[in-house]
Amino acid sequence: MSKPKLAYYLAGGCGGCDIAVVDLSETLVDVALAVDIVFWAPTVADAKYKDLEAMPDGSIDVGLITGNVRNSEHDHIVKVMRKKCKVLIAYGICATSGGIKSLVNLYTTEQLLDKAYVDTMSTDNPDKVIPQTSCIVDSKYDLTLPALFDAKPLDQVVSVDYYIGGCPPHYDHVKTAFTALLTGQLPPPGSWITSGKALCEVCGRNPVLTGKPKKFTTTIKRTFEGTPTEGACLLEEGYLCLGPITQGDCGVKCPNANMPCRGCGGPIPGVKDFGTRAISAIASMLEKEELVDEIPDPVHLFYRYTLAGSALGKKLNR
Amino acid sequence: MQTIEINPMTRLEGHGKIKIFLDDKGNVDNAFMQVVEFMGYEKFLKGMPIEEVPRTVCTICGV
Numbered sequence: 001m002s003k004p005k006l007a008y009y010l011a012g013g014c015g016g017c018d019i020a021v022v023d024l025s026e027t028l029v030d031v032a033l034a035v036d037i038v039f040w041a042p043t044v045a046d047a048k049y050k051d052l053e054a055m056p057d058g059s060i061d062v063g064l065i066t067g068n069v070r071n072s073e074h075d076h077i078v079k080v081m082r083k084k085c086k087v088l089i090a091y092g093i094c095a096t097s098g099g100i101k102s103l104v105n106l107y108t109t110e111q112l113l114d115k116a117y118v119d120t121m122s123t124d125n126p127d128k129v130i131p132q133t134s135c136i137v138d139s140k141y142d143l144t145l146p147a148l149f150d151a152k153p154l155d156q157v158v159s160v161d162y163y164i165g166g167c168p169p170h171y172d173h174v175k176t177a178f179t180a181l182l183t184g185q186l187p188p189p190g191s192w193i194t195s196g197k198a199l200c201e202v203c204g205r206n207p208v209l210t211g212k213p214k215k216f217t218t219t220i221k222r223t224f225e226g227t228p229t230e231g232a233c234l235l236e237e238g239y240l241c242l243g244p245i246t247q248g249d250c251g252v253k254c255p256n257a258n259m260p261c262r263g264c265g266g267p268i269p270g271v272k273d274f275g276t277r278a279i280s281a282i283a284s285m286l287e288k289e290e291l292v293d294e295i296p297d298p299v300h301l302f303y304r305y306t307l308a309g310s311a312l313g314k315k316l317n318r
Numbered sequence: 319m320q321t322i323e324i325n326p327m328t329r330l331e332g333h334g335k336i337k338i339f340l341d342d343k344g345n346v347d348n349a350f351m352q353v354v355e356f357m358g359y360e361k362f363l364k365g366m367p368i369e370e371v372p373r374t375v376c377t378i379c380g381v
């Protein structure tokens with residue numbers, strides 16, 4: 001029997017999701033032996049976009065896309081991937097929900113470019129040159145760049161068969177997901193590949209797991225204020241942990257390191273809009289309403305990983 | 319002018335491409351390396367509590 005063909009494309013991401021696959025270490029050898037990697041760009045294989053474009057439609061069994069869709073090149077290649085791949089997976093929170101990089105949607109492209117290319121203290125650009133989609137150098141070399149637009153999660157551009165959260169997904173979770181893929185033990189199309197448990201359900205700091213009641217949050221603390229009590233729930237102590245609504249497939253990485261969860265795992269099953277659900281979950285844990293005003297910078301907290309995929313999508317008044 | 323395009327540049331994170339311009343004899347006249355991606359962290363971090371920045375900017379490049 002021929003091996004399943006696999007393609008991998010990194011769109012508007014950081015390569016961390018690619019590294020999470022490489023972190024499979026010995027398991028990676030098994031995966032590499034079990035599949036035929038026909039395309040992996042730009043990080044791991046020396047594949048070119050024209051090679052992918054030349055492949056017959058539907059000829060690739062599984063396609064993984066990481067990163068959000070943020071420019072016309074991403075938009076084009078994810079559409080090519082959709083045509084070539086029978087099963088398409090949004091892999092990592094950038095692809096599923098927009099990711100940190102979708103915080104660009106708080107600003108217009110002009111505002112973002114102006115800050116980066118003109119207005120930073122270390123920039124010396126008296127002519128205010130910013131990237132253009134096309135330009136002719138020395139009146140004979142015509143060059144083009146992709147057009148920038150607001151970031152989008154993958155499913156706002158093409159249909160997606162499965163979702164895997166995490167920034168990046170923990171390698172144990174990647175292993176589970178690859179095993180499910182290779183053995184065909186997949187949930188119904190359109191699902192997230194997840195244990196289905198919230199981070200709190202697997203967190204050693206959760207008092208409920210040892211039969212104690214969960215207490216209300218009485219103060220709001222920033223992470224440098226004090227040290228969390230060993231073994232105590234961070235949220236109870238005032239550190240706004242998003243564990244109640246985040247998928248717990250990461251090995252409880254942040255709370256185990258005294259850091260509150262920021263939600264990179266993506267929403268627990270049944271939740272469509274992570275940000276609004278996070279706001280309501282945290283609000284319901286606060287002892288009194290006035291504490292709401294003490295939450296520093298709510299948008300970067302509640303929408304850190306999911307702005308583009310949220311009902312808001314972007315800041316309207318920019 | 320004849321051109322050769324290498325897209326994408328591979329085995330790295332941060333998308334780039336190379337465009338090579340050839341002269342009439344087919345020799346390289348000029349070549350350009352272009353970074354085709356733009357992120358915008360300089361702007362969108364604005365307002366974020368400073369202690370949250372390290373765990374956020376590690377996603378500029380995860381390789």
Ligand code: SF4
Pocket residue numbers: 012013014015016017018066067091092093094095099100101166167168169377380
């Ligand atoms: S989800 Fe995180 S690790 Fe993966 S590409 Fe996006 S920023 Fe990088």
Ligand code: SF4
Pocket residue numbers: 199200201203204205206207232233234235236241242243244255260261
């Ligand atoms: S809120 Fe955070 S620290 Fe508390 S139990 Fe949930 S995941 Fe653990």
Ligand code: SF4
Pocket residue numbers: 166167199246247250251252253254255260261262263264265266
């Ligand atoms: S604890 Fe939360 S923010 Fe940290 S890795 Fe897990 S899901 Fe991501």
